[in-house]
Amino acid sequence: MADFNIRTDAVDVEQIMRQIRARIQSKRGVDYTEEQIQELANVKLERFLDPKGVRSDLVEQFKRARDRKLEPFQPEQYSVDANDLYGSSKAPVRLLRKLFRPILKMLLNANRLVQVLHQQSELNRVYEKQFHLLREKNQQRDEVDTLYYELVHNLVLELTRVGIENRNLKMRLESLSSRMDFDERRARALETVVQYRPGSGPSREAQPARPRQDDRPYPQPQPQQPGAGATLAFQPAPGQPTTGEAGSGEQAGESSTARRRRRRRRGRRGGRGRTPGETTAIDTAGTEIGSPADSATPPHGDPTGDAALDDGFDNDEGPAEAGHYQDDSGDDDEPDPSAQ
Amino acid sequence: MKLAVVVQRYGADINGGAELHARYVAEHLAQHARVEVLTTCARDYVTWRDEYPAGIEQVNGVPVRRFRVDHERDVNAFARWSGRVFGEQHSYLDELKWLDAEGPKSSSLLTHLRSAQSDYDYVIFFSYRYYHAYHGVKAVSSRAILVPTAERDEAIGLGISPRIFRGVRALMYNSPEEKRLIESVSHNQDAPGVVVGIGSEIPERPMPERFRQKFGITGRFALYVGRIDQNKGCSELFSFFLSGLQALPRGLRLVLIGKENLPVPEHPRIHHLGFLDDQDKFDALAAADLLVMPSYYESLSMVALEAWALGKPVLANGRCEVLRGQCIRSRAGLYYETQAEFIETLRAIAESRRLNAAFAANGREFFRQNYAWPVIEQKYLDVLARLREDDARQAAVQGMDPEPGWLAKRRKALPPASDVLAELPSGPVLN
Numbered sequence: 001m002a003d004f005n006i007r008t009d010a011v012d013v014e015q016i017m018r019q020i021r022a023r024i025q026s027k028r029g030v031d032y033t034e035e036q037i038q039e040l041a042n043v044k045l046e047r048f049l050d051p052k053g054v055r056s057d058l059v060e061q062f063k064r065a066r067d068r069k070l071e072p073f074q075p076e077q078y079s080v081d082a083n084d085l086y087g088s089s090k091a092p093v094r095l096l097r098k099l100f101r102p103i104l105k106m107l108l109n110a111n112r113l114v115q116v117l118h119q120q121s122e123l124n125r126v127y128e129k130q131f132h133l134l135r136e137k138n139q140q141r142d143e144v145d146t147l148y149y150e151l152v153h154n155l156v157l158e159l160t161r162v163g164i165e166n167r168n169l170k171m172r173l174e175s176l177s178s179r180m181d182f183d184e185r186r187a188r189a190l191e192t193v194v195q196y197r198p199g200s201g202p203s204r205e206a207q208p209a210r211p212r213q214d215d216r217p218y219p220q221p222q223p224q225q226p227g228a229g230a231t232l233a234f235q236p237a238p239g240q241p242t243t244g245e246a247g248s249g250e251q252a253g254e255s256s257t258a259r260r261r262r263r264r265r266r267g268r269r270g271g272r273g274r275t276p277g278e279t280t281a282i283d284t285a286g287t288e289i290g291s292p293a294d295s296a297t298p299p300h301g302d303p304t305g306d307a308a309l310d311d312g313f314d315n316d317e318g319p320a321e322a323g324h325y326q327d328d329s330g331d332d333d334e335p336d337p338s339a340q
Numbered sequence: 341m342k343l344a345v346v347v348q349r350y351g352a353d354i355n356g357g358a359e360l361h362a363r364y365v366a367e368h369l370a371q372h373a374r375v376e377v378l379t380t381c382a383r384d385y386v387t388w389r390d391e392y393p394a395g396i397e398q399v400n401g402v403p404v405r406r407f408r409v410d411h412e413r414d415v416n417a418f419a420r421w422s423g424r425v426f427g428e429q430h431s432y433l434d435e436l437k438w439l440d441a442e443g444p445k446s447s448s449l450l451t452h453l454r455s456a457q458s459d460y461d462y463v464i465f466f467s468y469r470y471y472h473a474y475h476g477v478k479a480v481s482s483r484a485i486l487v488p489t490a491e492r493d494e495a496i497g498l499g500i501s502p503r504i505f506r507g508v509r510a511l512m513y514n515s516p517e518e519k520r521l522i523e524s525v526s527h528n529q530d531a532p533g534v535v536v537g538i539g540s541e542i543p544e545r546p547m548p549e550r551f552r553q554k555f556g557i558t559g560r561f562a563l564y565v566g567r568i569d570q571n572k573g574c575s576e577l578f579s580f581f582l583s584g585l586q587a588l589p590r591g592l593r594l595v596l597i598g599k600e601n602l603p604v605p606e607h608p609r610i611h612h613l614g615f616l617d618d619q620d621k622f623d624a625l626a627a628a629d630l631l632v633m634p635s636y637y638e639s640l641s642m643v644a645l646e647a648w649a650l651g652k653p654v655l656a657n658g659r660c661e662v663l664r665g666q667c668i669r670s671r672a673g674l675y676y677e678t679q680a681e682f683i684e685t686l687r688a689i690a691e692s693r694r695l696n697a698a699f700a701a702n703g704r705e706f707f708r709q710n711y712a713w714p715v716i717e718q719k720y721l722d723v724l725a726r727l728r729e730d731d732a733r734q735a736a737v738q739g740m741d742p743e744p745g746w747l748a749k750r751r752k753a754l755p756p757a758s759d760v761l762a763e764l765p766s767g768p769v770l771n
Contacts, residue, residue: 011671011698017681020688024680 077125080117085110341373341724342459346476347466348444350379350406351392352399357642358489361538362466365487366402368539368717373724376460377404378452380444380472387412388444407449417441426494426757432749435500445471454479462724464512468504469495477507481740484508485723487536490518491637492661497760502526507740509730510723512536514640516669516769517662524764530738534723537640539713542649543619548627551620555613560690561593562655563628565621565643566635568612569601573634573657578605580682585609587683589690594632597624625650629696630689638662645711648672648703653689653696655682665768672703
């Protein structure tokens with residue numbers, strides 16, 4: 001938590017409350033009221049946690065919907081003319097109808113009736129055709145629906161997964177920010193503890209402590225010192241002779257194996273995260289092993305890479321720090337070219 | 341000068357807010373005047389059952405005259421009348437019946453007041469909302485001084501309340517918020533009103549380590565002192581504390597002191613110590629990192645003042661306008677309304693040493709300037725002196741408004757008290 005800059009006579013409680021509310025808003029992202037948040041939280045929880053809220057027969061219902069096919073529709077086709085109206089299979093009836101035909105024609109317009117029935121017959125034919133088309137389309141739709149179902153199903157799964165991951169990331173972010181806060185506070189506390197006295201500069205330099213970032217000169221190539229120090233600081237490229245190699249090939253081999261072991265251990269640690277205490281421990285180890293001479297950039301290889309790290313080089317600057325974390329999370333199974 | 345202090349209950353073993361307030365004031369004014377306490381024989385504020393013997397006794401050197409209560413409180417009748425006058429259109433008579441149902445009704449006390457009023461120069465009434473205040477002020481309004489101890493509840497919206505506020509010679513308020521509330525409901529700006537509050541006897545050297553050893557409390561903790569009750573906001577406090585545990589400062593515990601009317605959650609970081617005596621309470625305050633006041637309604641929180649006196653910051657419920665106003669004015673505490681605010685304010689107080697130090701210094705100063713006993717006593721004495729001057733000049737005394745006539749008293753013309761309350765201004769008074 002960021003500290004408040006306070007003077008006793010100038011404490012403004014309302015101002016502090018505004019700061020606190022601003023902090024809460026920035027954490028939330030959106031300025032929801034407490035009631036809105038509760039409502040949202042309740043809705044989500046109900047949907048996900050309450051089994052009553054989930055349709056357990058969703059799949060069955062979907063299948064049933066798919067099974068509901070259109071019934072075959074094949075209306076009887078017919079044609080109507082005047083003979084159909086007045087004709088009959090029985091001769092006396094046919095005769096009588098023929099006799100009374102003029103009277104019937106006088107009483108009603110049978111031709112119009114025939115015409116309408118004919119039109120209806122045509123309409124039936126058109127509808128039947130359209131029905132067949134519809135049926136084909138429906139079949140196609142069923143197939144697409146199956147795909148939609150799978151798609152929605154997968155989307156829900158992915159969304160859930162993303163939601164959970166999002167929550168995890170948020171928690172991780174909170175954890176990291178709290179660690180950062182802790183480190184900041186610790187740094188501030190340490191700064192306040194250290195007493196700087198005028199004229200104590202040379203004695204500080206004489207101390208074996210790690211050089212401060214501000215005090216450290218820019219890295220410049222320095223001549224390699226023969227001996228163990230050179231072996232620690234320098235990782236040869238494949239096939240290149242080194243000063244250390246000239247000193248002792250066996251020692252170099254041991255150092256390489258030891259380095260690999262250390263890197264594997266870090267790799268394993270990297271998987272579970274690192275507490276501030278662990279970081280401090282590593283930094284301290286670096287301070288003990290490394291010397292100002294060791295901090296020189298090796299003539300071959302990446303100064304932010306494994307060589308500097310494996311040698312216990314502790315660099316507070318950005319790239320080295322990044323290299324540090326990359327190394328922790330890297331895959332140790334891959335061969336290290338610098339170690340070959 | 342002879343003063344009478346009239347209060348609903350009185351006793352060394354009674355720790356209710358207004359009653360304790362009355363006792364402290366009586367004991368301190370007894371150093372400057374002859375003080376007699378007029379009260380009932382009741383000890384329990386729910387039933388008003390006569391438990392003390394009637395007659396005169398001495399409590400911490402102050403004579404106390406006790407009178408019998410006419411009847412115990414019928415809780416159902418009281419609830420019924422409360423529902424009517426708070427929630428419905430009602431008559432003046434309904435309010436008088438509500439007052440009768442609330443109690444403690446003591447006709448003998450009123451008779452004594454009427455008959456012996458000339459024996460007292462002034463009569464100081466505590467708690468406007470009880471039977472003795474309305475009828476007592478009506479009986480001796482020319483000598484009445486009121487310590488209203490008003491909270492933002494429906495009773496202040498009743499038609500009888502403004503008559504009491506307008507009918508007294510002076511009012512001794514607990515907070516600026518209370519003064520504004522009463523002035524806006526009764527328009528009694530003519531009556532002299534002073535924000536006084538109450539002091540507290542703070543021990544010179546509280547012993548936090550003694551408390552820690554006695555109760556086995558280690559580490560940092562936030563303290564709550566008071567009745568553990570739903571109305572005091574304790575259930576919200578438990579909810580906020582338990583659901584925000586991960587975000588709270590590491591190892592911070594919640595220690596509760598007071599009678600348990602609400603089940604306290606069983607959790608390793610919550611400790612309920614029960615009712616403690618004053619020494620333990622002050623030692624606990626000295627050992628605590630901060631005091632939490634989750635109450636929604638307070639006219640004045642004595643324990644908050646005690647915390648400030650001991651240099652402890654207060655985290656108050658922001659919905660209680662009095663506590664919120666006190667935090668702002670004292671510059672010695674923060675307030676919360678939501679869970680997120682509860683967590684962040686708690687962290688701000690518990691983790692920021694600079695803020696904590698500033699709050700501690702401001703709290704001590706706030707108490708010293710406003711709530712040290714010499715300051716409180718002087719305010720009372722100033723008001724009494726002013727009234728004496730007015731009496732010497734034979735200035736006109738307004739007195740209580742006459743009661744409405746027989747018909748008007750029965751006419752259901754008064755709005756629901758809750759509606760009146762909703763119209764009153766709210767929020768802390770900053771100036």
